Amino acid sequence: MSGPAAPRRPRRHDPGRRDRLIDAALTVIAERGVAGTTHREIARVADVPLGSVTYHFASLEEVLREAFTRHAEAAAQVFDRRLSAVRDRDAAVEAVISLVAEDLLGSQDDLVLAVELYVAAARNPVLRAVTQAWMQRSRRALERHFDPTTARQLDALIEGLVLHSALSTDPMTPGQIRQAIERYLR
Amino acid sequence: MSGPAAPRRPRRHDPGRRDRLIDAALTVIAERGVAGTTHREIARVADVPLGSVTYHFASLEEVLREAFTRHAEAAAQVFDRRLSAVRDRDAAVEAVISLVAEDLLGSQDDLVLAVELYVAAARNPVLRAVTQAWMQRSRRALERHFDPTTARQLDALIEGLVLHSALSTDPMTPGQIRQAIERYLR
Amino acid sequence: MSGPAAPRRPRRHDPGRRDRLIDAALTVIAERGVAGTTHREIARVADVPLGSVTYHFASLEEVLREAFTRHAEAAAQVFDRRLSAVRDRDAAVEAVISLVAEDLLGSQDDLVLAVELYVAAARNPVLRAVTQAWMQRSRRALERHFDPTTARQLDALIEGLVLHSALSTDPMTPGQIRQAIERYLR
Amino acid sequence: MSGPAAPRRPRRHDPGRRDRLIDAALTVIAERGVAGTTHREIARVADVPLGSVTYHFASLEEVLREAFTRHAEAAAQVFDRRLSAVRDRDAAVEAVISLVAEDLLGSQDDLVLAVELYVAAARNPVLRAVTQAWMQRSRRALERHFDPTTARQLDALIEGLVLHSALSTDPMTPGQIRQAIERYLR
DNA sequence: CATGAATGAGTATTCATTCAT
DNA sequence: GATGAATGAATACTCATTCAT
Incomplete structure (x- = not known):
């Protein structure tokens, strides 16, 4: 035990701090x-003084908006990458399966972030815009290989599979994920 | 608002008060x-003094647990009612379609409560148990008419359709819901 | 030296605390x-915990309004008392002189409170209402003995004499006050 | 407002900047x-970067002192100009009337600045010196035409008339101002 | 020289919970 | 039994001032 506060190395010059704060917010x-996301907690994770968070962001909502935007952008790139690499429909089906079984279910954090964004978006129009842009982008990616109706339904199925897996004590196995998606796409 | 408490008409003997508090909490x-659910707000909605909430519940978490349990019970009964009334598989498919298009998408509040429960459950084991019992119960209801694998996948699809509709500016029409479910169930 | 905080005697039951808080605010x-009037400072002067101030008043503005209202009421009563005790005009002139020289200039705190109220009222409509009610009441008291035009001008003169005295290193003597008022009232 | 600083056009060599900052502070x-006067607000009004204010002034108090000094100087010049232009006592009376009815009551900003200075001076010795110099100077101007006792009383009356008018919903008309001053000066 | 990132102290306010009546 | 006053910890946010660039 060495006093009430941890010594903090001075770091007056720290370019990129704003970026690190956004990453800390996602963490x-x-x-x-979202309910437990406070200036203090972000500052603690980023190892910067409290005032630094309020200096770089005019409000907590701004932090959330930027954090979720960054997260959605990264998630959308995963979609794009998986689906732009394939040429025929069979490969597209495999790509969707891998996307769900590996990318989406692979990171517990990403699952949680998705659900947190959903609930925050239910009450915050700014975040709803982020969600909608994200949904639209994933639908566009699916439409490269599937007709619009199928793309939309598939997107909902993916959402449901991810959500169920995130909350279940007994998550689906990759084989079950494969079966569910193949059944839908023939 | 000015001052600590508004005068309130006396209502000393009030046996249903605990129940009304749970309903107020759901409202x-x-x-x-969940993040905006406070003792004070519940008391205000139920039109009872602040002390009454802490008198009837040991903690806010207890209020949330009871409220979500009641909500899940009511939601599960809707599932049961729809699916116990049918005898053959075709009628079961129709029942699922009505369930989603009418019951689940019919009440914006219910959608919101479901998503709030999901996110709260992600961090609160007590609430996770409520969620899981609910999921299990809806799966059991579906298993009256579909094999377990189909029931599980269908449950996820329903979840996805509901969530997408809840968050989209452009929610699916009943016809689109019907098409997505029929496609899955042949 | 005995630790960071002074021990505070417990005082869970403390009727009249709200009143004491208003007095503390005036102090x-x-x-x-006004600029230095914070919840913390009021709590410190009243010797109650910080939360107590925010419990009894919904906002700092509410504290200021109640404090200035109480002060204006007390000040108006002094006016009334001085001026209701006299029967003829000569006695009224003496009463005004005593009012200024003794009551108004007698308490440095009261002078300061008056100026603070003026400046706060310049930006806060709620406080402006307090000021105007006070001005109106003192004018009515003067109108018991002087015609309305004289009353109004006299009221302004009193204000000016008080303000000048409050700010001057070289305040007017009672004799000078008497001379200024007598000159005005013949 | 989003983020710490808006981009700003460069203006490296700017010799009048200190002056502009003082004017911005008065605004x-x-x-x-005074309570709402911050470095940031002054910088915003002057359209200069935040650091510029702290670069040109060692503290906020220095800004306030210079700003009030400039204001008092300008106000005193108005007094001087009105009263140095006249030769006999009747003209002096007219000059005082014009001074109050036109100059002093003509600018709401000037009224507010006067009251702000009074209240700030009540707690800040540096500003009290500014106030007293100003009072002394206006008294000297009046003494060109009136004996010292009259000058002092007149100064207080002017103060009271201005303050009353500033705060009243029902300010005095120019005619009433004239009557009050003429009555005092015969 | 001039700037703006950085910081720490301070502000109003909310609120779960305790407890005397 | 029921209430609401009381409390202390926490929250978002502001800002004067310092200081590296």
């Missing part, structure tokens, strides 16, 4: 939820 | 989210 | 000005 | 009061 959202 | 969760 | 306004 | 004091 906090995943760990404690 | 508050739907309106403001 | 703080007089000592530090 | 801010008039608009928001």
Whole structure:
């Protein structure tokens, strides 16, 4: 035990701090939820003083918006990457299966972030815009290989599979994921 | 608001008060989210003094647990009612379609409560148990008419359709819901 | 030295605390000005925990409004008392002189409170209403003995004499006050 | 407002900047009061970067002192100009009337600045010196035409008339101002 | 020289919970 | 039994000032 506060190395010059704060915010959202995301907690995770968070962001909502935007962008790139690499429909089906079984279910944090964004978006129009842009982008990616109706339904199925897996004590196995998607896409 | 407490008409003997508080809590969760659910807000909605909430419940978590349990019970009964009334598989498919298009998408509050429960459950084991019992119960209801694998996948699909509709600016029409479910169930 | 915080005697039951808080607020306004009037400072002067101030008043503005209202009421009563005790005009002139020279200039705190109220009222409509009610009431008291035009001008003169005295290193003597008022009232 | 600083056009060599900052400070004091006068607000009004304010002034108090000094100087010049232009006592009376009815009551900002200075001076010795110099100077100007006792009383009357008018919903008309001053000066 | 990132102290306010009446 | 006053910890946010660039 060495006093009430940990010594903090001075770091007056720290370019890129704003970026690190956004990453720290995503960590906090995943760990404690949007409701547990406070200036203090973000500052603690980023190892910067409290005032630094309020200096770089005019409000907590701004932090959340930027954090979720960054997360959605990264998630959308995964979609794009998986689906732009394939040429025929069979490969597309495999790509969707891998996307769900590996990318989406692979990271517990990402699952949690998705659900947190959904619930936050239910009450915050700014975040709803982020969600909708994300949904639209994933639908566009699916439409490269599937007709619009199928793409939309598939997108909902993916969402449901991910959500169920995130909350279940008994998540689906990759084989079950494969079966569900193949059944839908013939 | 000015001053600590508004005068309130006396209502000393009030046997249903605990029940009314649980309903008030559900109203508050739907309106403001779990994060905005406070003793004060519940008391205000139920029109009872602040002390009454802490008198009837040992903690806020207890209120949330009871409220979500009641909500899940009511939601499960809707599942049961729809699916126990049918005798053959074709009627079961129709029942699922009605369930989603009418019951689940019919009430914005219910959608919101479901998502709030999901996210709260992600961090609270007590609430996770409520969620899982609910999921299990709806799966059992589906298993009256579909094999376990189909039931599980269908449950996830339903979840996805509901969630997508809840968050989209452009929700699916009943016809689209019907098409997605029929496609899955042949 | 005995630790970071002074021990505070427990005082869970404390009727009249709200009243004491209003008095404490007046003390703080007089000592530090409206700009220096904070929840913490009021709590410190009243020797209650910080949360107590926010419990009894919905906002700092509410505290200021109640404090200035109480002060204006007390000040108006002094006016009334001085002026209701006299029967003829000569006695009224003496009463005004005593009012200014003794009551108004007698308490440095009261002078300061008056100026603080003026400046706060310049930006806060709620406080402007307090000021105007006070001005109106003192004018009515003067109108018992002087015609309305004289009353109004006399009221302004009193204000000016008080303000000048409050700010001057070289305040007017009672004799000078008497001369100024007598000159005006013949 | 989003983020710490808006991009700003460069203006490296700017010799009048200190002066502009003082004017900006007076604008801010008039608009928001001394309590609302911050480095940031002054910088915003002057359209210069935040660091520029702290570069040119060692502290906020220095800004306030210079701003009030400039204001008092300008106000005193108005007094001087009105009263140095006249030769006999009747003209002096007219000059005082014009001074109050036109100059002093003509600018709401000037009224507010005067009251802000009074209240700030009540707690800040540096500003009290500014106030007293100003009072002394206006008294000297009046003494060109009136004996010292009359000058002093007249100065207080002017103060009272201005203050009353500033705060009243029902300010005095120019005719009433004239009557009050003429009555005092015969 | 001039700037703006950085920081720490301070502000109003909310609220779960305790407890005397 | 029921209430609401009381409390202390926490929250978002502001800002004067310092200081590296």
